[in-house]
Amino acid sequence: MGYGNYKDPFVGRRPDYTVGAGEKLELTFVVLPGESRDIDVAIDLVGEGAEVSLKGLYLCGGEERVNFRILMHHRAGGCVSHQLFNGIAGGASRVTFDGRIIVAPDAQQTEAYQENHNIVLSEGARVETTPQLEIYADDVKCSHGATTGRLDEDALFYMRTRGVPEAEAKVLQMISFLAAVTPADRKEEIENAVNQLV
């Protein structure tokens, strides 16, 4: 007992990325309409001061199946990880987000954050999100947040009553929802995809 149910996730499995002391890893995932993807990423933070930032964006409008499986293992103390995944599910798409943060015993002064936000556009779309925190050290700052919801009626009303057509109002809201995870060099491509979705 004691550390009883802590299990090293990298026994019998290799991490996709190992981040050492002082190293920095940044990854962005973009899934556009029409693509079905299984994204499975396991990261091991092994040296003090390692930093990881993950961003994800997904747009589904048809029959897509998009599955994220993220494993963030803080083996060493004093590391920081940020995760932000925002996506929109329409049509008859299925999205799952399975995100695990594990802070190993003695990985003190860890900061780990994870967020997953979803907008469900249609009756046929389904979203399942399971953000998980497993923490075995006490001097840590960890949080996760997950939401699923629809476009904000009040914001749409605001725009509609100021002369913005309905379709455009929706597009604007979706673009702003995705802004935080949109890579600068793919902005146009993503905005076009949102337009097609509406």
Added chain:
Amino acid sequence: MAENDKIIQEFTSGEYKEGFVTDVEQEFVPKGLNEDIIRTISRLKEEPDWLLEFRLDAFRKWQAMEMPRWPHLDLPEIDFQDIIYYAAPKKDKDRPKEIDPKLTETFEKLGIPLKERDVLAGVVAVDAVFDSVSVTTTFRKTLAEKGIIFCSFSEAVKEHPDLVRKYLATVVPSGDNYFAALNSAVFSDGSFCYIPKGVRCPMDLSSYFRINAKGTGQFERTLIVADEGSFVSYMEGCTAPMRDEQQLHAAVVEIIVEKDADVKYSTVQNWYPGDADGKGGILNLVTKRGICKGDGAHLSWTQVETGSAITWKYPSTILKGDNTASEFYSVAVTNNYQQADTGTKMVHIGRNTKSRIVSKGISAGRSQNSYRGLVRMGAGAKNARNYSQCDSLLIGSQCGAHTFPVIRSDNPTAIVEHEATTSKISEDQLFYCNQRGIGPEEAVGLIVNGYAREVLSRLPMEFAVEAQKLLQVSLEGSVG
């Protein structure tokens, strides 16, 4: 440091004040579990055939099932043949109606009066369960005047068989899960409560469960039915003696909330948690579920979990009717080697259904504390909404705090929000208190009470005071 160790030892060894054993003559059924034992229990309780059939059917289902391995717990192997499934204090044959004074004394010591007293404030009707039988139920007459039925489960089977048969296992089917199936097969006693249409229950109802006998398990079953437009506030408390062996407690609670009815269910769980080395304690493996059956129904769960070596418990609500609402407020404290895997399930089926989850986990010592929850928005749950907040507080570097929420939305109009944080008591907060002459132990108590306040404030008065004290006791010895 030696001073600190001494304090820690004193607190962890001496502070479970409910740990005494009552010396009464008891009758037992033999150890072990098979169809004959179930028939014996059923015969001892003079049950009708349909109930025996229900038990046997559940037992056959249980035999085909496997112990759940998914919880984030180090569950020991349980030898189900090494447990006594029925233990009851012997009744005086000459005066069968009277309660053994020793039992009255026991419950008095636990702060549960079995005699109806004229008190101006805070009248609570109690169903007191000692091992496998209900000792007495107070205020039955006063309640009966309003048409409220509040009695032990065994009496309900005899006196209101139609009601029991209509509602039994409608929320938690006998084959629902491993421990619910076991309970359905061997359940001994528990409470039954029926609030008729439009009646507001004039006092809080309460069940108090006490494990006393050695080598036994407790398997009680509670069934609460709130008919249209009624209201009831129900409380549940429990304690057990300190022993080196682990004892099993597998209960089932079912709540049916009809149209526009309102049920508030509060638990203060204080089973013996085991000693500082993780020896002994209760394995608390229970299934609690309610259904908001009719439109506009409301069910509120509040739990304070401080006891048990292992807790596996997910009070859940099925929001079936339109415009129904449910809440779950929980404080779970684990210390030493305690393990808790607890949370809730909110299953939204009806339109405009709302739910709110507030969970506060506190882990100290070498304990493991997990929140596990499900929020499910069905395809028909139009405009449904949930908000969940799960916070964990860590005290000491060797404990663990975990969060495993599952959110599933099949509806574009439903909104689900979940957030969780994990942190420790900051040095600044402790320093602030110390500076003002508040010792470290007391400061932690103060901070924890503030942290848990949102939940504690939901408890009925009598419980809130007790719960606050319990939090303090459970965490004593965790700083130093």
